[in-house]
Amino acid sequence: MADPVLNVLAGALRLWIRSQCDSIGSLELALNGSSWSLLRGRLDGVTLTARDACFQGLPLQHVDLRSGSIAVDMKLLSPGQMLALKQPFQVAGEVSFNSRQLNSALLAEPWRWLGDWMAEQLMGLSPLGALRIDVDLLELQVPVAAHQDPVCRRFRLNAEQGTLCFRPETADEPRTLLPMDPAIRIEQVQLAGGQLALKGQASVTP
Numbered sequence: 001m002a003d004p005v006l007n008v009l010a011g012a013l014r015l016w017i018r019s020q021c022d023s024i025g026s027l028e029l030a031l032n033g034s035s036w037s038l039l040r041g042r043l044d045g046v047t048l049t050a051r052d053a054c055f056q057g058l059p060l061q062h063v064d065l066r067s068g069s070i071a072v073d074m075k076l077l078s079p080g081q082m083l084a085l086k087q088p089f090q091v092a093g094e095v096s097f098n099s100r101q102l103n104s105a106l107l108a109e110p111w112r113w114l115g116d117w118m119a120e121q122l123m124g125l126s127p128l129g130a131l132r133i134d135v136d137l138l139e140l141q142v143p144v145a146a147h148q149d150p151v152c153r154r155f156r157l158n159a160e161q162g163t164l165c166f167r168p169e170t171a172d173e174p175r176t177l178l179p180m181d182p183a184i185r186i187e188q189v190q191l192a193g194g195q196l197a198l199k200g201q202a203s204v205t206p
Contacts, residue, residue: 001035003034003035004035004054004158005032005035005038005039006033006034006035006038006160007039009031009043009072010031011030011044011171013029013031013092014027014029016085016127017048017050020055020058021053021054021055022055022057023052023053023054023105024050024052024053024054025050025051025052025053026048026049026050026051026052027049027053028046028048028049028050029046029047030045030046030047031043031045031046032046032047034046035199038072041071041072041086042069042070042071042072043069043070043071043072043075044069045066045067045068045069045070046066046067046070047065047066047067048063048064048065048066048067048093049063049064049065050063051063056198057105057108057109057110057111058105058111059097059098059101059102059105059124060096061096061097061098061101061195062093062094062095062096063073063093063094063095064093064095065092065093065094065095066092066093067089067090067091067092067093068089068090068091069089070089071085071086071087072085072086073085073086083093085124085206086206087111087206088203088205088206089203089204090201090202090203090204091201091202091203091204092200092201092202093199094134094197094198094199095196095198096195096196096197096198097195097196097197098194098195099131099132099133099194099195099196100194102131102196103130103131103132106118106128106131107128108118109128112127115127115128115131116128118131118140118166119140119142121176122140122153122155122166122168122176123140123142123151123153125142125144125151127142127144128140128141128142129141129150130150132189133194133195133196134154135192136152136155136156136191136192137150137155137156137169137191138154138155138156138166138191138196139153139154139155139204140152140153140155144206153168153169154168154169155167155168155169156168156169156191157189157191157196158173158189159186159187159188159189159200160177161177162180162184162185162186162187162200163177163178163179163180163185163186164177164178164180164186164189164198165174165178166178183202183203183204183205184200184201184202184203185200185201185202186198186199186200187199187200187201188200202206
């Protein structure tokens with residue numbers, strides 16, 4: 001028999017997650033815990049799987065996350081009400097980006113600044129004209145008025161110092177680290193099949 005308290009919490013948590021996203025396709029949640037631990041203000045953890053989510057203008061093709069324990073305020077919780085989280089909590093897992101969607105996001109607000117930063121820092125040119133994933137390489141293209149074709153450069157990606165590290169195809173060129181929110185730590189990067197997949201950890205502040 002399903003735990004009624006967990007059911008109420010699951011509904012509230014889904015509501016909170018959807019409120020944080022611009023849009024979201026499928027969303028699956030699994031709650032770890034019991035009514036007893038919840039009544040004491042703690043959820044043991046949450047496993048989340050989502051597809052086709054857009055978070056703060058950034059399109060996420062697939063999201064697979066698991067959280068640590070979460071402190072909740074059960075006194076403020078009722079059916080249909082937003083979940084009352086009491087303090088930050090940790091999540092770990094993987095998110096993936098489709099090459100085409102990532103390209104579109106980096107050419108429009110609010111992420112245009114990031115695309116132009118990449119073009120400027122990695123190629124000495126801006127603005128970014130296009131981004132695509134070619135097997136295990138990230139290709140950047142910048143239009144130049146004096147050239148009929150855009151200037152192209154390709155980079156390898158890996159995780160370093162908790163963020164993305166861009167390494168040019170020619171190994172003797174210097175690497176570039178992407179400035180990263182201190183609440184997020186990237187631990188593994190993979191480019192394959194037209195997708196960018198990132199594994200890591202983050203601290204979520206309600």
